[in-house]
Amino acid sequence: MSGYNFAYLDEQTKRMIRRAILKAVAIPGHQVPFGAREMPLPYGWGTGGIQVTAAILGQDDVLKVIDQGADDTTNAVSIRRFFARTAGVATTTRTTKATVIQTRHRIPETPLRADQILVYQVPLPEPLAKLEPSRAETRQMHALAEYGLMHVKLYEDIARFGHIAISYDYPVMVNGRYLMSPSPIPAFDTPKMHRMPALQLFGAGREKRIYAVPPFTSVRPLDFDDHPFRLIRAPHPCALCGARDSYLDEVLTDDRGGRMFVCSDTDYCASRRDIAEAAGEAA
Amino acid sequence: MNAPLLDAPLLEARDLRLSFGSIRALDGVNATLWPGEVLAIVGESGSGKTTLLNVLSGRARPDMGQAIYRDPEGAAHDVHAMPAPQLRALHRSDWGFVHQNPRDALRMGVSAGGNVGERLMAQGARHYGSIRDTAIDRLRQVEISADRIDDLPRTFSGGMLQRLQIARTLATHPRLVFMDEPTGGLDVSVQARLLDLIRSLVARLGIAVVLVTHDIAVARLLAGRILVMRHGQVVETGLTDQVLDDPQHPYTQLLVSSVLQA
Numbered sequence: 441m442s443g444y445n446f447a448y449l450d451e452q453t454k455r456m457i458r459r460a461i462l463k464a465v466a467i468p469g470h471q472v473p474f475g476a477r478e479m480p481l482p483y484g485w486g487t488g489g490i491q492v493t494a495a496i497l498g499q500d501d502v503l504k505v506i507d508q509g510a511d512d513t514t515n516a517v518s519i520r521r522f523f524a525r526t527a528g529v530a531t532t533t534r535t536t537k538a539t540v541i542q543t544r545h546r547i548p549e550t551p552l553r554a555d556q557i558l559v560y561q562v563p564l565p566e567p568l569a570k571l572e573p574s575r576a577e578t579r580q581m582h583a584l585a586e587y588g589l590m591h592v593k594l595y596e597d598i599a600r601f602g603h604i605a606i607s608y609d610y611p612v613m614v615n616g617r618y619l620m621s622p623s624p625i626p627a628f629d630t631p632k633m634h635r636m637p638a639l640q641l642f643g644a645g646r647e648k649r650i651y652a653v654p655p656f657t658s659v660r661p662l663d664f665d666d667h668p669f670r671l672i673r674a675p676h677p678c679a680l681c682g683a684r685d686s687y688l689d690e691v692l693t694d695d696r697g698g699r700m701f702v703c704s705d706t707d708y709c710a711s712r713r714d715i716a717e718a719a720g721e722a723a
Numbered sequence: 724m725n726a727p728l729l730d731a732p733l734l735e736a737r738d739l740r741l742s743f744g745s746i747r748a749l750d751g752v753n754a755t756l757w758p759g760e761v762l763a764i765v766g767e768s769g770s771g772k773t774t775l776l777n778v779l780s781g782r783a784r785p786d787m788g789q790a791i792y793r794d795p796e797g798a799a800h801d802v803h804a805m806p807a808p809q810l811r812a813l814h815r816s817d818w819g820f821v822h823q824n825p826r827d828a829l830r831m832g833v834s835a836g837g838n839v840g841e842r843l844m845a846q847g848a849r850h851y852g853s854i855r856d857t858a859i860d861r862l863r864q865v866e867i868s869a870d871r872i873d874d875l876p877r878t879f880s881g882g883m884l885q886r887l888q889i890a891r892t893l894a895t896h897p898r899l900v901f902m903d904e905p906t907g908g909l910d911v912s913v914q915a916r917l918l919d920l921i922r923s924l925v926a927r928l929g930i931a932v933v934l935v936t937h938d939i940a941v942a943r944l945l946a947g948r949i950l951v952m953r954h955g956q957v958v959e960t961g962l963t964d965q966v967l968d969d970p971q972h973p974y975t976q977l978l979v980s981s982v983l984q985a
């Protein structure tokens with residue numbers, strides 16, 4: 441695609457975004473404002489993540505894009521195509537082959553490595569926004585690490601439901617200092633962030649914020665001593681690959697209420713089936 | 724408990740001055756609050772009572788003068804020279820603030836228990852069960868039944884809301900509570916019950932209180948000492964009974980007599 445700079449953004453914008461990223465990496469979990477650019481996609485389609493990806497992508501990178509764990513949704517396909525065109529980079533659906541993975545709402549099941557970068561699309565970067573409407577006040581709370589209010593929210597959940605009823609976007613403490621929104625990933629994925637070897641970058645386009653979790657950084661879900669964070673997973677194996685450790689989507693199979701549970705991470709599921717098939721042929 | 728410190732003031736105002744344009748809201752105010760005592764600030768509307776309370780508590784900054792707070796270790800702090808984090812921490816722990824309108828202080832979307840527990844969680848409490856136990860205890864102290872703990876404040880009456888605000892403040896065992904017209908806007912019978920409650924709580928828990936009121940009767944009931952303000956100045960101060968029974972300043976005489984007429 442001629443007329444565009446490599447990866448669409450001009451070099452000056454990329455440098456500005458990289459400076460924000462460096463700052464974000466230096467202060468794990470802290471939201472850094474950046475001058476977000478208009479992208480040829482509407483907000484809500486991952487413009488924050490796309491700008492971060494554009495700023496870090498190099499010629500030799502291999503890009504994977506997932507949306508809710510799947511590589512083949514409209515959103516994932518169009519972002520992947522966008523970078524294939526504007527940057528000419530190789531793309532893949534294989535987690536193990538990717539060097540940069542942009543994601544909406546999931547973390548791949550396959551553990552990530554230190555030579556990979558995970559870029560999250562973030563709709564609402566401020567974890568306290570729903571509890572404290574004032575921006576000035578939430579900024580103050582972060583500055584002073586005053587996070588009692590977040591625990592009030594958890595307290596209310598337990599008082600009302602008997603347990604902490606947050607299944608997505610579970611609030612976490614990063615490096616024991618900053619309260620952070622992990623983006624709307626399922627609570628099931630939260631533990632994967634803890635001491636992850638890969639660099640994790642978060643881009644919020646509409647809110648113009650970038651934040652980061654450097655490799656091997658502590659990421660802890662908020663909880664109470666007597667109501668610790670618990671992993672919740674549908675009690676089924678994947679109907680396609682039999683996995684018992686993966687996050688599952690419930691899929692309707694007909695209009696009479698038939699349904700099944702399958703891996704939400706399509707690459708993980710396919711890889712497991714490939715391996716099983718190969719083993720079956722070998723036998 | 725703090726016996727060795729009883730001879731040192733808990734809070735002192737030294738020549739506080741604050742103007743809004745040409746209005747001198749505080750015009751050289753000196754005041755002293757001793758540990759465990761209730762000091763009433765009285766005066767007509769616009770005399771500077773709320774302004775004084777806000778400046779004493781660090782919520783507003785004076786043009787001149789100092790407010791000095793002595794912490795439990797006996798160290799003196801200039802309230803307005805304190806770093807913001809320290810002042811905020813003080814407001815969440817050793818200090819409390821009771822607003823005239825409880826809706827200004829309470830989180831209306833959070834249950835009674837959550838409102839009381841917030842200060843504990845802000846201090847790092849991370850055990851749900853014990854936070855809840857403390858919340859129940861504080862609710863009982865203000866005569867709110869434990870079975871209302873999970874109810875939202877909006878289901879509470881005006882008097883209950885005010886008691887809930889007090890329970891929230893009491894969560895962390897404050898030594899000093901600022902109150903601005905805590906019984907204003909309540910029915911007379913509700914007021915009487917609340918005043919009784921405040922009086923017994925303060926006496927039992929040994930809390931020092933700076934109480935703003937324009938109601939001389941409230942001052943007489945709750946306060947050991949009184950400070951009479953007019954046009955941003957203190958015109959008279961002393962033991963409540965003495966000042967009210969034998970007012971020296973003409974303005975105080977007027978205040979007292981207007982109450983008698985009412």
Ligand SMILES: Nc1ncnc2c1ncn2[C@@H]1O[C@H](COP(=O)(O)OP(=O)(O)OP(=O)(O)O)[C@@H](O)[C@H]1O
Nearest residue numbers: 743746748766767768769770771772773774775937
């Ligand atoms: N933020 C402000 N800006 C301008 N003027 C103010 C401000 N706050 C207070 N004032 C003025 O300062 C004076 C003292 O006000 P203050 O609220 O302290 O009185 P008060 O004694 O508490 O009165 P009331 O009994 O009506 O509550 C008044 O003349 C008031 O109009």
Ligand SMILES: [Mg+2]
Nearest residue numbers: 772773774903
């Ligand atoms: Mg007032």
